[in-house]
Amino acid sequence: xxxxxxxxxxxxxxxxxxxxxxxxxxxxxxxxxxxxxxxxxxxxxxxxxxxxxxxxxxxxxxxxxxxxxxxxxxxxxxxxxxxxxxxxxxxxxxxxxxxxxxxxxxxxxxxxxxxxxxxxxxxxxxxxxxxxxxxxxxxxxxxxxxxxxxxxxxxxxxxxxxxxxxxxxxxxxxxxxxxxxxxxxxxxxxxxxxxxxxxxxxxxxxxxxxxxxxxxxxxxxxxxxxxxxxxxxxxxxxxxxxxxxxxxxxxxxxxxxxxxxxxxxxxxxxxxxxxxxxxxxxxxxxxxxxxxxxxxxxxxxxxxxxxxxxxxxxxxxxxxxxxxxxxxxxxxxxxxxxxx
Amino acid sequence: xxxxxxxxxxxxxxxxxxxxxxxxxxxxxxxxxxxxxxxxxxxxxxxxxxxxxxxxxxxxxxxxxxxxxxxxxxxxxxxxxxxxxxxxxxxxxxxxxxxxxxxxxxxxxxxxxxxxxxxxxxxxxxxxxxxxxxxxxxxxxxxxxxxxxxxxxxxxxxxxxxxxxxxxxxxxxxxxxxxxxxxxxxxxxxxxxxxxxxxxxxxxxxxxxxxxxxxxxxxxxxxxxxxxxxxxxxxxxxxxxxxxxxxxxxxxxxxxxxxxxxxxxxxxxxxxxxxxxxxxxxxxxxxxxxxxxxxxxxxxxxxxxxxxxxxxxxxxxxxxxxxxxxxxxxxxxxxxxxxx
Numbered sequence: 001x002x003x004x005x006x007x008x009x010x011x012x013x014x015x016x017x018x019x020x021x022x023x024x025x026x027x028x029x030x031x032x033x034x035x036x037x038x039x040x041x042x043x044x045x046x047x048x049x050x051x052x053x054x055x056x057x058x059x060x061x062x063x064x065x066x067x068x069x070x071x072x073x074x075x076x077x078x079x080x081x082x083x084x085x086x087x088x089x090x091x092x093x094x095x096x097x098x099x100x101x102x103x104x105x106x107x108x109x110x111x112x113x114x115x116x117x118x119x120x121x122x123x124x125x126x127x128x129x130x131x132x133x134x135x136x137x138x139x140x141x142x143x144x145x146x147x148x149x150x151x152x153x154x155x156x157x158x159x160x161x162x163x164x165x166x167x168x169x170x171x172x173x174x175x176x177x178x179x180x181x182x183x184x185x186x187x188x189x190x191x192x193x194x195x196x197x198x199x200x201x202x203x204x205x206x207x208x209x210x211x212x213x214x215x216x217x218x219x220x221x222x223x224x225x226x227x228x229x230x231x232x233x234x235x236x237x238x239x240x241x242x243x244x245x246x247x248x249x250x251x252x253x254x255x256x257x258x259x260x261x262x263x264x265x266x267x268x269x270x271x272x273x274x275x276x277x278x279x280x281x282x283x284x285x286x287x288x289x290x291x292x293x294x295x296x297x298x299x300x301x302x303x304x305x306x307x308x309x310x311x312x313x314x315x316x317x318x319x320x321x322x323x324x325x326x327x328x329x330x331x332x333x334x335x336x337x338x339x340x
Numbered sequence: 341x342x343x344x345x346x347x348x349x350x351x352x353x354x355x356x357x358x359x360x361x362x363x364x365x366x367x368x369x370x371x372x373x374x375x376x377x378x379x380x381x382x383x384x385x386x387x388x389x390x391x392x393x394x395x396x397x398x399x400x401x402x403x404x405x406x407x408x409x410x411x412x413x414x415x416x417x418x419x420x421x422x423x424x425x426x427x428x429x430x431x432x433x434x435x436x437x438x439x440x441x442x443x444x445x446x447x448x449x450x451x452x453x454x455x456x457x458x459x460x461x462x463x464x465x466x467x468x469x470x471x472x473x474x475x476x477x478x479x480x481x482x483x484x485x486x487x488x489x490x491x492x493x494x495x496x497x498x499x500x501x502x503x504x505x506x507x508x509x510x511x512x513x514x515x516x517x518x519x520x521x522x523x524x525x526x527x528x529x530x531x532x533x534x535x536x537x538x539x540x541x542x543x544x545x546x547x548x549x550x551x552x553x554x555x556x557x558x559x560x561x562x563x564x565x566x567x568x569x570x571x572x573x574x575x576x577x578x579x580x581x582x583x584x585x586x587x588x589x590x591x592x593x594x595x596x597x598x599x600x601x602x603x604x605x606x607x608x609x610x611x612x613x614x615x616x617x618x619x620x621x622x623x624x625x626x627x628x629x630x631x632x633x634x635x636x637x638x639x640x641x642x643x644x645x646x647x648x649x650x651x652x653x654x655x656x657x658x659x660x661x662x663x664x665x666x667x668x669x670x671x672x673x674x675x676x677x678x679x680x
Contacts (some may be wrong), residue, residue: 001608021640021641022638022641043587047561071358079431087341087415123597125397138544161632162361162543184622184647187529187631187639187640188555189529189554189555190552190553192639192640195632195640195644196639196640198640199640199644200640200644203643203644208643209644210628210646210647211628211631211632211640211645211646211647212633212646213527213554213586213589213648214553214554214587214649215529215554215555215586215587216586216587216647217590218586218587218588218589219586219589219616219623219649219651219652219653220594220651222589224533224655239487240371244634246553246555246556246558247554247555247558248440248557248558249559249562249594250555250557250558250591250593250594251590253558253590253593253597254589254590254593257593259512270600283459283559288550288551291527291551291552291553292535292551294634294637295637296637297634297635297637298362299361299410299527299532299535299536299634300361300527300532300535300536300540300541300544300551301361301540301541303543304539304543304551305539305549305550305551305553306550306552307524307550307551307556308552308556309556309559311559312558312559312562313559313562324652
């Protein structure tokens, strides 16, 4: 599951996640506009990956501007970042990556090799993400016991990141260390990231995975069919409140009710040091059409209204621990998140 | 939304709910086997409707046996009931209806008009169900305020019953009394009863309805976008623990967390006087294929395992009130359920 994002001959190649696992088609991004569209239309998704792709998008925008204008100014870089920043509101990794690219530009803007240095910075963000995934996964694997059954929601896997994954990285690392584990993957409506991506990623690696509808967490918790829950995150506030794929909050409530550990695996770039709590996290609405259509198939009459909030916020009190590349975060989260 | 089940010239006509709202096709049941299959393969569903259809199935089985054997014995009626009783395990209305048909046979077994009297009994069960729906809906409508937004899960509508509905009956009655209400219908994976049946039933009647994925109850409760929740039931234990479509329990946890009233609307025939609590309710498993396919479209690779529990149990402590044809049931439920 590597190679779902790579740069070659001035083109950013993105494996189209909307078609997986049925078709493997790469979208070729040759311009800033291509990258903006690929983030908006969910060719790629997953908070860390959105950040990485945006970083490459900045580099692409810089190459593009220089090719057409012969030069580039700070205002152009700001415009490029603004355009990428408007794509999706919830995942903070996007804004984190854009800030880092702006800082890099601040340091190398006058350097003759600036465009290549900016591309190097994007590649660094990409490579560091994979390293961080591996590091947090090693920490997280310590929390997993032999023969655990673990539920995960949406896809926080290799495909959601630069590679390896966060929640699925932890599962991978536990599996690689020889622990026999089973995974329950929620299908994750309406985009079926769990069905299409998570179940597929794990199945490909020989990890025992079973798909269930999102509404199954209740009965699985109450009947003690799961031992642990691990999810990724799109944004974590200073107090630990966590935005993740819609449905995460309900699963956390079930876990809490049945005293099942609920872990959030996320790199430090997912922690937003600017907001006190989850009420400040903007929640994206993506429109009813994405609910009403499964591919080209309607699940109800087209004239019926539908609504789709992409994310929800899980209050910190329902989270047992965060798993980061700097280690496991214990409570009180506010105190330890500050130290990240 | 009437006429989804009727008897004509010795044939039971069932509107095929698997094809709604896209196609209106009636399945013609001419034999006990046809009825058994129609319940098993979900041509029809909904606890009260399963009971009604089973009652007609007993009559059909009696006609069939007499036609082929020239006579019928009590052992034949027992065999017919046993065959129908094996179709689906959770909805107690099925067993209630079969018991009632057996009692009717006990009273008219020696009567020359026995087969017609048995058909009359099935029709009575059908007609009484509609009357009970209307009565419980009038009681329930008193709990609804003008301008309420109400979330419902699965389909407890006209289509789940003899007509009119339980949870949707309450919503209908509130609407008919002039209250302006909005409804949020969860799509209800994997069969999309909410998307295909509930949203359609309500839209047809001019009731404002919005479809959401099942995983949206959390964010809708936490953001106070809903005022009340009403669902139907497949079986209620003596203490009030309630089996209903899988996912109900998670919604009830969200409602409780945010102090949103959670009502269960069900006729007295849904209350099982034989079991102390929800742990005794058998939960049907229907197999992974129903999760993996949306119509003929796969949502993941076919080789991936999937699991589907049709129902879950909501503990009585998360239920605000029951709404029955005998009135609103307050806590302590155990005391008042005993008096039904």
